[in-house]
Amino acid sequence: MDTARTATIHRVTSETDITLRLNLDGTGQSRIATGIGFFDHMLTALARHGLFDLEIEAKGDLHIDFHHTTEDTGIALGQAFVRAIGDKRGIRRFGHALVPLDEALSEVVVDISGRPFLAWSVDFTRDKIGEMDTELFEEFFRAFAMSALLTLHVTQKAGRNCHHIAEASFKAAARALRMAAEPDPRAAGSIPSTKGVL
Numbered sequence: 001m002d003t004a005r006t007a008t009i010h011r012v013t014s015e016t017d018i019t020l021r022l023n024l025d026g027t028g029q030s031r032i033a034t035g036i037g038f039f040d041h042m043l044t045a046l047a048r049h050g051l052f053d054l055e056i057e058a059k060g061d062l063h064i065d066f067h068h069t070t071e072d073t074g075i076a077l078g079q080a081f082v083r084a085i086g087d088k089r090g091i092r093r094f095g096h097a098l099v100p101l102d103e104a105l106s107e108v109v110v111d112i113s114g115r116p117f118l119a120w121s122v123d124f125t126r127d128k129i130g131e132m133d134t135e136l137f138e139e140f141f142r143a144f145a146m147s148a149l150l151t152l153h154v155t156q157k158a159g160r161n162c163h164h165i166a167e168a169s170f171k172a173a174a175r176a177l178r179m180a181a182e183p184d185p186r187a188a189g190s191i192p193s194t195k196g197v198l
C-alpha cells in the first residue's frame with residue numbers, strides 16, 4: 001500500500017507555468033524559485049515550520065506585476081495539499097498556532113473541512129515589502145484555501161513591522177497546517193467527522 005502523502009502539480013496558463021512538489025511528512029526541506037524574493041522567503045518559512053518538503057518553480061508574467069504568480073502558486077499549493085492529504089483518514093483535522101516575531105504576533109486556525117473559506121484580518125502599514133505588494137498575501141492565502149478546500153483564519157494580534165507581520169503569518173500558517181494534517185494516534189485511521197466524510 002502506498003501511503004506516501006505527496007503530490008506533484010504542473011499547472012500551466014497563459015500567465016504562469018508552475019511545477020510544485022509537496023511531501024506533507026517531510027523534514028522542512030525546500031527549493032523555492034518564484035522570481036519574487038520576499039515570496040520565496042515566505043514559502044521557505046512555510047515549508048520549514050510545517051515540516052513539509054516543498055519544491056516550487058514558478059515562471060510567471062512578473063513584467064505585468066506579481067499578482068498572477070502569487071495567486072497561481074497558492075492555487076498549485078492548494079491542489080497539491082488536497083491531493084497529498086487524500087481522504088483525510090486519521091488526521092487531526094483542526095490546527096492552530098500563535099507565532100510571534102519580535103513585536104508581531106499572528107494567529108492562524110485551520111480546519112481541513114472540505115469547506116473553502118478564508119477569514120483574513122491582517123493590516124499592513126506599507127504597500128510593499130521589498131518588491132512585493134503586501135495586498136498579495138491575502139490573495140495567496142485565499143487561493144490556497146479555495147483550492148486546498150479548507151477553512152483558514154489568519155488574524156494579526158499585534159505588529160508594526162510589515163516584514164515581521166508577514167513572516168509571523170506564514171510561520172503560524174505552517175504550524176497550524178502541520179498540526180491539522182498530522183496523524184492523530186487516537187483516531188485509529190477514522191475520518192474525523194460525524195458525517196463519515198470530509
Ligand SMILES: [Mn+2]
Pocket residue numbers: 041163167
Ligand atoms: Mn525574514
